[in-house]
Amino acid sequence: MLSAADIHVDLAGAPVLRGVSLTARPGGMTVIVGPNGSGKTTLLRALTQDLPCRGAIRLDGDDIAYMPGWRLATRRAVLPQASRIAFPFTVLEIVRLGLMAAGSPPPPGRASDALARVGLAGFEGRFYQELSGGEQQRTQLARVLCQVWEPVGPDGARWLFLDEPVSSLDIGHQIEVMDRMADYAARGGGVIAVMHDLNLTAMYADQVILLAAGRCLAAGPPAEVLTDDLLSRAYGCALRVNTAPPAPATFLLPHMARRVG
Amino acid sequence: MAVADLAGARLRPVAGDRDRRARRVMLALIAVLGAVSVLSLGTGASGTSLWAALGKLARGEEIGLREEVILFDIRLPRLAMGAMVGAALAVSGAVMQGLFRNPLADPGLVGVGAGAGLGAICAIVLGAALPFALGDTLGQYLVPVAAFFGGWATTILLYRLSTSRGRTSVAVMLLGGIALGALAGALSGILIYMADDAQLRDLTFWGLGSLAGATWDKVLVAGPLIALALAATPFLARALNALALGEGPAAHLGIAVQRMKNISILTVAAATGAAVAVSGGIGFVGIVVPHLLRLITGPDHRYLLVNSALLGAALLIAADMIARTVIAPAELPIGIVTATLGGPFFLWILLRNRSLLDL
Ligand SMILES: Nc1ncnc2c1ncn2[C@@H]1O[C@H](COP(=O)(O)OP(=O)(O)OP(=O)(O)O)[C@@H](O)[C@H]1O
Ligand SMILES: [Mg+2]
Numbered sequence: 025m026l027s028a029a030d031i032h033v034d035l036a037g038a039p040v041l042r043g044v045s046l047t048a049r050p051g052g053m054t055v056i057v058g059p060n061g062s063g064k065t066t067l068l069r070a071l072t073q074d075l076p077c078r079g080a081i082r083l084d085g086d087d088i089a090y091m092p093g094w095r096l097a098t099r100r101a102v103l104p105q106a107s108r109i110a111f112p113f114t115v116l117e118i119v120r121l122g123l124m125a126a127g128s129p130p131p132p133g134r135a136s137d138a139l140a141r142v143g144l145a146g147f148e149g150r151f152y153q154e155l156s157g158g159e160q161q162r163t164q165l166a167r168v169l170c171q172v173w174e175p176v177g178p179d180g181a182r183w184l185f186l187d188e189p190v191s192s193l194d195i196g197h198q199i200e201v202m203d204r205m206a207d208y209a210a211r212g213g214g215v216i217a218v219m220h221d222l223n224l225t226a227m228y229a230d231q232v233i234l235l236a237a238g239r240c241l242a243a244g245p246p247a248e249v250l251t252d253d254l255l256s257r258a259y260g261c262a263l264r265v266n267t268a269p270p271a272p273a274t275f276l277l278p279h280m281a282r283r284v285g
Numbered sequence: 286m287a288v289a290d291l292a293g294a295r296l297r298p299v300a301g302d303r304d305r306r307a308r309r310v311m312l313a314l315i316a317v318l319g320a321v322s323v324l325s326l327g328t329g330a331s332g333t334s335l336w337a338a339l340g341k342l343a344r345g346e347e348i349g350l351r352e353e354v355i356l357f358d359i360r361l362p363r364l365a366m367g368a369m370v371g372a373a374l375a376v377s378g379a380v381m382q383g384l385f386r387n388p389l390a391d392p393g394l395v396g397v398g399a400g401a402g403l404g405a406i407c408a409i410v411l412g413a414a415l416p417f418a419l420g421d422t423l424g425q426y427l428v429p430v431a432a433f434f435g436g437w438a439t440t441i442l443l444y445r446l447s448t449s450r451g452r453t454s455v456a457v458m459l460l461g462g463i464a465l466g467a468l469a470g471a472l473s474g475i476l477i478y479m480a481d482d483a484q485l486r487d488l489t490f491w492g493l494g495s496l497a498g499a500t501w502d503k504v505l506v507a508g509p510l511i512a513l514a515l516a517a518t519p520f521l522a523r524a525l526n527a528l529a530l531g532e533g534p535a536a537h538l539g540i541a542v543q544r545m546k547n548i549s550i551l552t553v554a555a556a557t558g559a560a561v562a563v564s565g566g567i568g569f570v571g572i573v574v575p576h577l578l579r580l581i582t583g584p585d586h587r588y589l590l591v592n593s594a595l596l597g598a599a600l601l602i603a604a605d606m607i608a609r610t611v612i613a614p615a616e617l618p619i620g621i622v623t624a625t626l627g628g629p630f631f632l633w634i635l636l637r638n639r640s641l642l643d644l
Contacts, residue, residue: 093539102537
């Protein structure tokens, strides 16, 4: 279980996160949503120690500030919002970097397996810099998957921290990747993702954290958080949530937001 | 049949896997280094033949004093120093490029060489003013150690300048490096003004940028620093690979980023400092060698660092051979040879690979 209590982050002298708490359980997907600049990336970076923050973050009860980096690397993998690579590495070489953190040497085909899982089979020899934005994003995802391949390790559940993992993917690959993440969670792993697509969030999240202006506006199952009132308040426009009659999943229509006249 | 196919697939290198090529290049470079070394021992203004001398030794005959001096006290230390300096320059270039995540970060280009030079000049000019005991203990090592500290301070300053929140700004690195280099050059100039005649002679010899003054003493002085730097590189290779993703992602892969940065900076400073201290600074090796190898075998530092050392050594020995022979019995400064060969070659590489170069 991952828990964060009362996280405060100041950037450039201004408070960006003002006391956010969250608890995420393995076996489910926790999705952080909120408008631009609400602090989603900042929260994810605080949770993964990319940013100094006030407040305690515990992984299965242990304060992660006191866990050595190599041990954390066997427990969690992090996908940043944007990735630029310094040298002309091939796709395979990038994905193999994820294996570096694995304790025991993995089977030889692991990197190619990971690429196949994100729909990039056969891309091994391409240069990363020569890929499209969506292909780069999926390459990074394959690298991250390689790092924590088995959802449960000897120390317990492993975690994926993903900042907008599907933001530049087409709808087919969005579904493919979200299915992978859901499957990872179903097999006992933990997934914490920042998302902008509220429909995908409603379809896949087990817990939704709604941020606005550096505070947590609501946290809970999608049906409780993705409501007309909360979303309209967070995003500053009229939104109406709806449910498609036969399916249990929530969906929403942006039509209300458009003011006529 | 199916099983054989599977086994075949396992053994065949996957596309995008350049490991095997890198290992073959490593073997080839070892052979080239050996060949160039033998060639270099056999060439020189005096026309002394290595083979004749070896033949005599093999037959158990005495070789003449003149031959012995030329082979063992002139050519051999010069060969050793060329190999050491070449390896040091190429490896410090490769490490610095990995650390700054940029193919243009060359110690010579961004002021580290000038910083090391300032250290060396300080030692030559101000060394006499040191408390007698300290000057005596350091002795021969004073110049390389001072060069090391000069390079170290410049590298740290440059890294602090150009990196904020884990991001290295290329513009700040290049421009800051130029500024630091100019500053170090100006301070060196002031020191040179202050030097007396004897010191000026030392400075001139030192500043020639050549291997001409190679002696066993110098080899023994620079050798340990360079050996230490080279010995650190195997521990840096994986970390530098991870660092290509950025500092944050490297930390998430379990790399102790701050520690590896410290080791990298020390490595660059030791290798550059020692090379500058004994050779006065030779350009282009640190930028051309790693760049060329990256094009052939990719940026994987597990191979890049070793291969850079091998190719850098072979290249400098070859360049020194050219420097010694084209206008024999006079000598060209080796820096002129590396620049005339390296400059156009580097431009050609750049033009051919503009699309893959990402600043
Ligand atoms: N390095 C920084 N220095 C100062 N302020 C920053 C810095 N990074 C982010 N901020 C500010 O912090 C706030 C939260 O940024 P954050 O990146 O967490 O937003 P986000 O919710 O991820 O937005 P988006 O949906 O656009 O990705 C923003 O107002 C941003 O301007
Ligand atoms: Mg963001």
